[in-house]
Amino acid sequence: MQAGCHALFRRGGSLMRHSAKLMLPSARAGTTSLSARQRAPSATPALCDQYFKRDVSTSVTSDLxxxxxxxxxxxxxxxxxxxxxxxxxxxxxxxxxxxxxxxxxxxxxxxxxxxxxxxxxxxxxxxxxxxxxxxxxxxxxxxxxxxxxxxxxxxxxxxxxxxxxxxxxxxxxxKLRPELWNSDMSQRIPRASFDELMEDDAALLKMLECMEVLGLTVVSGARLQEGELHRLSERVSYLVPTHYGTTFTVKNKADPSNPAYTGKFLDLHCDLAFLHYKPCVQLLHCVTQFSGDGGDSILADSHYVAAKMRELYPEKFHLLAEILVDFRDAATDEGLQFDIIARRPMISLKPTGEIDTVNISTTGRDSHLGVTPEEAVSWYDAYLTYCDLLYSPENHFTYKLESGEILIVDNHRILHGRTAYQAYAGERHVQGGYWDWDMMRSRRRVLQRKLKGSS
Incomplete structure (x- = not known):
């Protein structure tokens, strides 16, 4: 739900690319794009096994x-x-x-x-x-x-x-081991059928395993109306409420409380970095997709890019892992006035040194930065280096959701954005919500035990 249309710069100061240019295939320089017209039709939208380099279900369930x-x-x-x-x-x-x-x-x-x-x-x-x-x-x-x-x-x-x-x-x-990915994920996007998830425990287990390993799933076949996230959540996890409500509606609004409620380009970001309990998993149900150009989702594995940065630029990586950044959300939405602030590093690490989560949000990042001017310049150098890697064509891809599809992403790992669209020229209607990893992993373990004697 963060937005931005900012220029990214290389270390020498020359313009790398304007993020809005990602909308144009000719300007993507190899960025993989999957529009509805380009996607191969599928007779069975159920979750398939082809997207795995290894069979995730055998990684745990077979041990049982x-x-x-x-x-x-x-x-x-x-x-x-x-x-x-x-x-x-x-x-x-x-x-x-x-x-x-x-x-x-x-x-x-x-x-x-x-x-x-x-x-x-x-x-x-x-x-x-x-x-x-x-x-x-x-x-x-x-x-x-x-x-x-x-x-x-x-x-x-x-x-x-x-x-x-x-x-x-x-x-x-x-906790299943993650499999990091780059733009080649566009060729093996994991997919699931809404109806099968509602009725088939084996399909639901496969989706939950996939979310832990790859961090994203596209669910097809949802009804073209709000409320489908509530139905699906009854099978998986409770919806986590925020100051935007239990769910939120993303449409173009006259007086937007968030840049997502416009047709502007949304930079790659995680949602709600300004909450100390940042939501774990995000769901975006496309009720109505914009019929013209634009409105495509942009997706990247922030952990993959952070690991690459740690290898190539270790000092800059540690700056992003050490310097605290203020993230803030101050607005009024549905009559509720709020001013929420959380302070955290751009890259949060576990005690073991593993990457825990990446906190990046162009508009959610506040202007306060509690360091010296010299440290601020070094931080920006590290931040822009990370963005250079993030927006490199081999590290992200675009995907245009169809009406009735639900995009599910690990909000602690998978960054998402949106290409700009002409909001005055047509409707784009998305309903969003959040799940909790504790409940999702609990559901996965319960299903593994339940299905132990059935395979």
Whole structure:
């Protein structure tokens, strides 16, 4: 929902390109453009597998089907219990961990997947008095020195083994690994059918996996009226309200509270960077598409471009990751007056150093910059370097949504924009909303478990 029509400059100061020129195919210098006329017709708009370099569903779901090895025996060490499997290498489990994760009804409430034992009952000095494996090898029973007894299923233990392989499998269950992309994504845009998402859990699971890995999906077949985002959200996640409402309508308005409510060019941006809880996933339902030239969506993987910048210009990358920038939204919308400010770096990093999210918004970025003049010049140098990479033809593409399509993007990763259109010459009507990653990943995990026995 941010806008802008600004010139981007190369480091020498010469004009790189005016962003409005992206509207013109002749000026895109190789930028991939997919208009409705150029797209190959598809008899089945359902989500397909071709857009993956690897089959995402096998990255996690197949692990849920993998048979778990049975137990053979167990031996006590100083601080750990060593268990031996029918297949594979033996594993060690710390006594304190076993006691902390006792699965008996007195210690664990299975209906809530939650411990109920008091932490005061836990000690580093806990030791078993007796350990034995069931005759069928399916469980391990530990009797502690205080007489407390706990039984662990073999499969449960195996899933939680401390070896790198099992930890890596759990990491991929927790959060799927992203696959970064450039303009070649225009040739393999993931697609889904609205009706299938509403009726088929397998199709919904594939879409959710795709969103985690690639960060975008185009859903076709929605009705040409507002309210479809609410219907789809009943299958996925609650809609996250903002000061623009639970959903918002993007049309040309006489007194716009946001540049998106005009026909102007919208620079590549993430939505609502001025909120400390920046929405995770954005949905844009194209109810009516502008019939003339313009109104195309521009898409780029900000993490791919940031990773490239880190490699090519490490010092500039770190400037964007360190200097705090004010993002602000001050206007009146539907009678609500607001002045919202958040301060964050352009590139936010996780404690591990991985890229967490890119915060970029031409109009949402405030004029206050709490650095020295010299630091400001260095920051702009780094910022424009990132924009040079971002708008390089190989790093973004355009796609014109058709009426009835819903564009879903990871707002923490995928930047989107819009080419200008003559708003006075026709209607363009889009309804937008936001989802939460916690709820989406929860839905994905639940569906994986649910479909475990059906494939």
């Amino acid at each position: 089907h993998r048979p778990q090895p049975g137990l053979v025996s167990a031996s006590q060490g100083h601080n750990t219990l060593k268990v031996f499997w029918r297949e594979g290498e033996p594993e060690e489990f710390p006594y304190v961990w076993l006691k902390d994760n006792c699965q008996c009804p007195a210690c664990f409430l299975s209906t809530a997947s939650s411990r109920v034992a008091r932490v005061s009952n836990l000690s580093l000095d806990v030791r078993p008095k007796d350990v034995h494996v069931s005759p069928d090898g399916e469980s391990l029973t530990v009797v502690w020195e205080d007489g407390h007894e706990g039984t662990f299923e073999a499969g449960w233990l195996h899933e939680r083994a401390f070896n790198p392989t099992q930890q890596d499998l759990h990491q991929n269950f927790y």
